[in-house]
Amino acid sequence: MTGSRNRFDFVVVAPARSGTTMLVRALDSHPDICCHGEVLGRHRVWAFSQKARQPVMPKSAHMSQAEYWQSLLNLREKDHVAFYRECLFSPKITQRAVGFKFLYPQMLDLHFADVVEQICADTSVGIIYLRRRDDFGRYLSERLYLDAFARKNAAPAAAAGQGVTIDLDHFVQAVRNHEAALRRVQKWLEGHRSITVYYEDLVHNKDRTLAGLLEFLGVEVRGLEYRTEKASGDRPETMIVNFREVADRASEPKYAPYLAHSDVLNPSSTPGTRIRDEV
Secondary structure, three states, rough: OOOOOEEEEEEEEEEEOOOOEEEEEEEHHHEEEEEEEEEOOEEEEEOOHHHHHHOOHHHHOOOHHHHHHHHHHHHHHHHHHHHHHHHHHOOOOOOOEEEEEEEHHHOOOHHHHHHHHHHHHHOOOOOEEHHHHHHHHHHHHHHHHHHHHHOOOOOOOOOOOOOOOOOHHHHHHHHHHHHHHHHHHHHHOOOOOOEEHHHHHHHHHHHHHHHHHHHOOOOOOOOOOOOEOOOOOHHHHEEEHHHHHHHOOOOOOHHHHHHOOOOOOOOOOOOOOOOOOOO
């Protein structure tokens, strides 16, 4: 068991672009929850909870932000398991529930196999599966993010793009890959207490969804800091270069099962909201 007897440790397991950053920040805003963000990215430690910084790394108060992140990365790479036990789930963290987010690619990365082994072996660790019903919306969000990231890091920096071109066969294969990854992870984590939460429910049924999550974590049900934004200004025709082609082929038997729940291709009459998220 990683934490104290009275503490509930958990992991948020999800694909990229599914609302994980929003969910982590919302949970971390609860006084009885310490929730880290993406702390197991291959080349960085991202969003280590500020609630844990002082008890886990008291000397970091005199470090610059860059030095602090580098020191965390050095700690992690020196010994993944020690970082998992002594930093992420440190006994010095006093909140009643402590967790972090773990994306599918990171869980399947052999670089972090020792951490995955620790989680799988400890069935006291709870699992929050965060998913997204709109597979196409998640895929499009990831494509747009990666396109913007590539342009930002180009030398010289490239101008803002006019959207992305969608290959529907590539999209279907990406969905199948994510489904296979989920099945594999769920098999590993059999025996753990778990709850499944959907992005769409966090947006459209916020209070009930978050109340269920807080009950699962064993903390007081209360309001959380929750950030969403209107998405009505992002027209599909702007985000997708070949939007008309995609829309025309959406009903083909090969693609229809994967596009039926897409808010992008099947918008409701009421403007929706979106969660600004990071990979």
